[in-house]
Amino acid sequence: MLARLDKPIGTWLFAWPCMWSITIAAMPGELPDLKMLALFGCLAIPMRGAGCTVNDLLDRDIDKKVERTKIRPLASGVLTPSQGLCFLGYQLLLVLGFVLQLNNFSRVLWLSWLPLVFSYPLMKRFTFWPQAYLGFTFNWGALLGWAAIKNSLEPTVILPLYIAGICWTLVYDTIYAHQDKQDDLxxxxxxxxxxxxxxxxxxxxxxxxxxxxxxxxxxYNAELAWPYYYFLAAAAAQLSWQISTVNLSNRADCNMKFVSNKWFGALVFSGIVFGRLASLSIHQA
Incomplete structure (x- = not known):
């Protein structure tokens, strides 16, 4: 429960930008690096879990007073802060095992990510825009995935992808935050x-x-072929459905719309896969 293994949606939302980036970095006409997809899929579990553990350690006194979070292990007293710290260390060791398999550029990029991960839980105390800060944090994988394949960054492709991910987080996490607005006030x-x-x-x-x-x-800048835009249109329709139908005063509906974002991520990923496979014909032409 401390790592939120019982709520895998956070892992999906963490993993999708990594998967998008790795797949865009594939050569025209080729599938993405399956080993790297598996590596980042495994990395997402303890990395997201470590972020949740940090969040619960810093917010345990707040979580006690919020209806949705008062049963969390640290807030409820099931675990002590010392046990939480030990578990955090264990998760970071797991993360380190995966990161050491990446190139040096990616390792440096990962290290520069850690301050964001550890400082995010504090943002809700200082700004009305913690969701934006979460966007910078949760979508760092869009940078890391490309770097793991290319050992560099291509701003024309990765920067709009990263900014898009931040906007995505602002959508889904604002919907999510409406569950707690009365307690937050x-x-x-x-x-x-x-x-x-x-x-x-x-x-x-x-x-x-x-x-x-x-x-x-x-x-467009990555020269993905036409199938990408069909899937992107489907993803846009899914997003439009979320926004137009969500009842922001209903906690259950907010949570349902929030969880549905795993399908948005899957549609974009599928579009990138087929767009990259079909892009070989563009290069040959």
């Missing part, structure tokens, strides 16, 4: 759900538009 905890208020759907519609635009630009 009482505790003085900040979020985009509180900042946007009744204008939330307008804001997340704008971020959703930027998300699809960023993904389209990244695919």
């Amino acid at each position: 009482k505790l003085g905890v900040k979020s985009t759900a509180l900042w946007f208020g009744d204008s939330t759907k307008h804001w997340i519609s704008a971020f959703g538009t930027a998300l699809i635009g960023g993904l389209a630009l990244s695919g």
Whole structure:
């Protein structure tokens, strides 16, 4: 429960930007590096778990007062902070085992990621935009996946992909934050759900538009073929359904729409795979 293994949606949301990036980095007409996909898939589990553990260690006094989080192991007293720290160390050792299999450029990039991971839980105390900070953190894999394949970064492809991921996080995590808005108001905890208020759907519609635009630009610059844009249109329809139908006053519906983002990630990934496979014909032409 401390690593949220019982709630795998966070691992999917963490892993998809990595998978997108690795697949875009494949050569025209070829499948992505399956070993690297498996490596990042395995890495996502303890890395996301470590982030959750840090979050629960820092927020245990807040979590006690929030209906949705009061049963978490550290907030409820099932585990002590010392046990939480030991478990965090164990997860980081697992992460290190995976990271050591990457190239040196990727290792340095991963090290530069850690300050974001460890500082994110504090953001809700200082800014109404912790969801944006989470976007910078959760989508770092978009940089890391490309670097693991290419041993470099290509800004024209990776920067719009990374920005798109940040916009995606602003959409899904704002919806998620609406579950806790009443408790957050009482505790003085900040979020985009509180900042946007009744204008939330307008804001997340704008971020959703930027998300699809960023993904389209990244695919265009990477010379992905036409199948990518069909899948991207399907992903845009799924996102539009989320935003237009979510009941922001209903916790269960907010959670359901939030969880559905694993399918958005899967649609984009499928589009990149088929777009990369079909892109060989463009290069041959």
